[in-house]
Amino acid sequence: MSAHKMHVDSYERNWMIFSAVLLVVFATAVSVAAFGMGIQVPAPEQRVDPRTVATDPNSPWSNPGLREIAPGKYDAYILARAVPLWEYLPKELTVPAGSSVTFYVTSPDVQHGFKIQDTNANFMVLPGQVSKLTVKFDKAGTYNFICTEFCGAGHGIMYGAITVTP
Amino acid sequence: MNQYQVSAAEKKFIGSHILVAILALAVGSLFGPLQAFEHAGWDFYTYLKPWIKSYYQGLTVHGVLNALVWTTFFIMGFLTFNVIFGLKRPLKNPTLNKVGFWMMVVGVLAAAIPILANQATVLFTFYPPLKANWAFYVGLTLVVVGSWVEGWGLFMTYADWRKENKSERTPFVAFGSLVTILLWQICTLGVAVEILTMLLPWSLGLIEGVDPQLARTYFWFTGHPLVYFWLLPAYISWYAMLPKQAGNGKMFSDSLARLAFWIFLVLSTPLGFHHQYVDPGVPPAWKFIHSLLTFGVFFPSMMTAFTVIASLEHAGRKQGGKGIFGWIGKLKWSDPSVTSQLLAGILFFFGGIGGLANASYNVNLVLHNTAFIPGHFHLTVATAVTLSFIGISYWLVPYLTGRKLWQPAWARIQAWVWFVGMIIFSNSMHVLGLLGAPRRVPLGLAPYVPAEWNSRLFQVGLGGAILFVSGIMYLAVMYKTATNKERVESEVIVPIAEAMQDPAKSPVWLDRWAPWIYGTLALIVIVYGPQLVEQIANIALTSPGFRVW
Amino acid sequence: MANKDKEDEEFRPTGTLAILAIFVVTLIAIWATIYMILVGRGGTL
Numbered sequence A: 001m002s003a004h005k006m007h008v009d010s011y012e013r014n015w016m017i018f019s020a021v022l023l024v025v026f027a028t029a030v031s032v033a034a035f036g037m038g039i040q041v042p043a044p045e046q047r048v049d050p051r052t053v054a055t056d057p058n059s060p061w062s063n064p065g066l067r068e069i070a071p072g073k074y075d076a077y078i079l080a081r082a083v084p085l086w087e088y089l090p091k092e093l094t095v096p097a098g099s100s101v102t103f104y105v106t107s108p109d110v111q112h113g114f115k116i117q118d119t120n121a122n123f124m125v126l127p128g129q130v131s132k133l134t135v136k137f138d139k140a141g142t143y144n145f146i147c148t149e150f151c152g153a154g155h156g157i158m159y160g161a162i163t164v165t166p
Numbered sequence B: 001m002n003q004y005q006v007s008a009a010e011k012k013f014i015g016s017h018i019l020v021a022i023l024a025l026a027v028g029s030l031f032g033p034l035q036a037f038e039h040a041g042w043d044f045y046t047y048l049k050p051w052i053k054s055y056y057q058g059l060t061v062h063g064v065l066n067a068l069v070w071t072t073f074f075i076m077g078f079l080t081f082n083v084i085f086g087l088k089r090p091l092k093n094p095t096l097n098k099v100g101f102w103m104m105v106v107g108v109l110a111a112a113i114p115i116l117a118n119q120a121t122v123l124f125t126f127y128p129p130l131k132a133n134w135a136f137y138v139g140l141t142l143v144v145v146g147s148w149v150e151g152w153g154l155f156m157t158y159a160d161w162r163k164e165n166k167s168e169r170t171p172f173v174a175f176g177s178l179v180t181i182l183l184w185q186i187c188t189l190g191v192a193v194e195i196l197t198m199l200l201p202w203s204l205g206l207i208e209g210v211d212p213q214l215a216r217t218y219f220w221f222t223g224h225p226l227v228y229f230w231l232l233p234a235y236i237s238w239y240a241m242l243p244k245q246a247g248n249g250k251m252f253s254d255s256l257a258r259l260a261f262w263i264f265l266v267l268s269t270p271l272g273f274h275h276q277y278v279d280p281g282v283p284p285a286w287k288f289i290h291s292l293l294t295f296g297v298f299f300p301s302m303m304t305a306f307t308v309i310a311s312l313e314h315a316g317r318k319q320g321g322k323g324i325f326g327w328i329g330k331l332k333w334s335d336p337s338v339t340s341q342l343l344a345g346i347l348f349f350f351g352g353i354g355g356l357a358n359a360s361y362n363v364n365l366v367l368h369n370t371a372f373i374p375g376h377f378h379l380t381v382a383t384a385v386t387l388s389f390i391g392i393s394y395w396l397v398p399y400l401t402g403r404k405l406w407q408p409a410w411a412r413i414q415a416w417v418w419f420v421g422m423i424i425f426s427n428s429m430h431v432l433g434l435l436g437a438p439r440r441v442p443l444g445l446a447p448y449v450p451a452e453w454n455s456r457l458f459q460v461g462l463g464g465a466i467l468f469v470s471g472i473m474y475l476a477v478m479y480k481t482a483t484n485k486e487r488v489e490s491e492v493i494v495p496i497a498e499a500m501q502d503p504a505k506s507p508v509w510l511d512r513w514a515p516w517i518y519g520t521l522a523l524i525v526i527v528y529g530p531q532l533v534e535q536i537a538n539i540a541l542t543s544p545g546f547r548v549w
Numbered sequence C: 001m002a003n004k005d006k007e008d009e010e011f012r013p014t015g016t017l018a019i020l021a022i023f024v025v026t027l028i029a030i031w032a033t034i035y036m037i038l039v040g041r042g043g044t045l
């Protein structure tokens, strides 16, 4: 194509090779965590109508809360809302240590966030979508869950708590 | 030395961009320290009530004016200069560029009115279904379209140059600027579609609802390349100007610099899902693919680090620097433009580290929307970019106005103060994020803040106070320079570093546009196409608007 | 224009490699710290 070849200094070539290897190592580490240890990001779960999701009697979010689906296994349906007040429904949950809880969170109004402190549960909550991740609570204690996306004037006071009993 | 003469009218035109940019930074940055104080529990908003209703109205002003207006205006001014000066020819059609500029100005004013009236407190990401007044969306559209029009003017100027210089290599500063503008033209299609097909008709009452997930997908199509639109102009200066300023150094590798710019063009758009790792409506497989491409776009920044530092080392050794690190002290730290950009570059190392962590797929679960994120981007856009632009302005403003830089010592100290303030501010924000503190919350008032965060929150306030001092110093220097009675003796020499290898000997494929453009578009189609089609096919315009601020 | 001076020919960016080495060590340390936080918190499926 061209008579001119690209000239690359040997130090710089080695640096580029090293950078590429480093990035491959990071990508591998991330893949091991994702596909080997099951530390995954949310996947599309289901779509809902934000206008009715909190009121339709057939919607689990019309009666948000904890459901035990098997011994030590729970589903938690949580509604994150800005109207009339910035809050999660329910605001408090209690499970025994060792429980595995799958969170299903949605919003009837604006975008919110959902981050449970000291766990890997941290995701966006969008009207029309359901966000789902699972957390296994091994240690007793109180885990706050807080809103991490701007959702209006009361964004900074929006939180709830999970109590893990021994 | 004789250098190409940019006409007085063009200097004025470029200068108008810089003026608007600095005015935006002046107002926008004012809120930064106030926000930082709020974290530390020092509340000033009570006193601002007559003008600014809330932390979030202020935060919207801060984000929009700093991240969108200051950057875009400075960049369009600087790139216009680079194209004219690099190609050594006037703008082909100055009227077209003027039209673009004034569209941008009108856009800023149109968006400012609802923001100041508290009718658009939606932050600079304006995620629906938060619903702003329609004028906000019209204003943003005008800013983007105005920047397109200016870009077209620059492309036309380049096309003419190319016709007359068929076999020459595009001079680097012009080359880098044109790639940056092309990148911008491609990537802004995302927000353009978001606003024109959803947000604007919705805010005008023509459609009932929007699809928040699709809106985010459109937004981040633009949102990530946006950061390269900010960064690449600083890279141009680091590659091709700073080595010269720092001690008459040469650009270590002209061809790798060009290759880096092409990789940025190709890779910076098709990876927007790395801002949506924790979105519910995007399949993990696509998120993962975008994360790999994000690792890919880290690579040209690693190349940049090498070439830029090596060019600086070359400068320092020419000035007599010995030993492994001895050359660093020999760089021209007495020049405020050099000091600002070197300090900006140093903090960019840490910005890069944080960015790589954010980008690492599931690692984002630890960091997403925590205080780590603003900690990170105050090292990148608010320092690597902003402090570099400040450094550029220290020679560019005297060059454009013919007035001497007022008190270079102040300018130099200003850069150091920014550096120190930012280290304190950003370090504490990063740590708070790792402890779980959310972003976009005035943490001094939040009910869930544990005592162990307090010392860090105090440091956020302290860093903000130091940054405030630096910001005031910068504005003082700029104001006094623009009104300085003392004029420069002869026109300021534009710092352009030569390349170590003659660019004419670099491969021709580094100066061909078509293959890179096709490659860029093809990659976008491959890694964005399927999800865009799916999300659009399943669009649900079910979210009505909310004003909850 | 850009002539290859003799001194440029002999220029080896050793200081650059040293700085980048420090950078890479810092990068790996910080990245790995955050990665270990992630891994320590366990699976999400």
Ligand code: HEM
Pocket: B029, B030, B031, B032, B033, B034, B035, B036, B059, B060, B062, B063, B066, B067, B070, B071, B123, B124, B125, B374, B378, B381, B382, B383, B386, B425, B438, B439, B440, B441, B442, B463, B464, B465, B467, B468, B471
């Ligand atoms: C004068 C120094 C500055 C200080 C003390 C400062 C401080 C802050 C603080 C405390 C926040 C809010 C964090 C939160 O509530 O989540 C913030 C947000 C932000 N800052 Fe700055 N900042 C400064 C300068 C800048 C500059 C120069 C830029 C860009 C060029 C910038 C861009 C941003 C952006 C984009 C946001 C995010 C707004 C949002 O979340 O919507 N800042 N800043």
Ligand SMILES: [Cu+2]
Pocket: A080, A081, A082, A086, A111, A112, A113, A147, A148, A149, A150, A151, A155, A158
């Ligand atoms: Cu919320």
Ligand SMILES: [Cu+2]
Pocket: A111, A112, A113, A147, A148, A149, A150, A151, A152, A154, A155, A156, A158
């Ligand atoms: Cu919120």
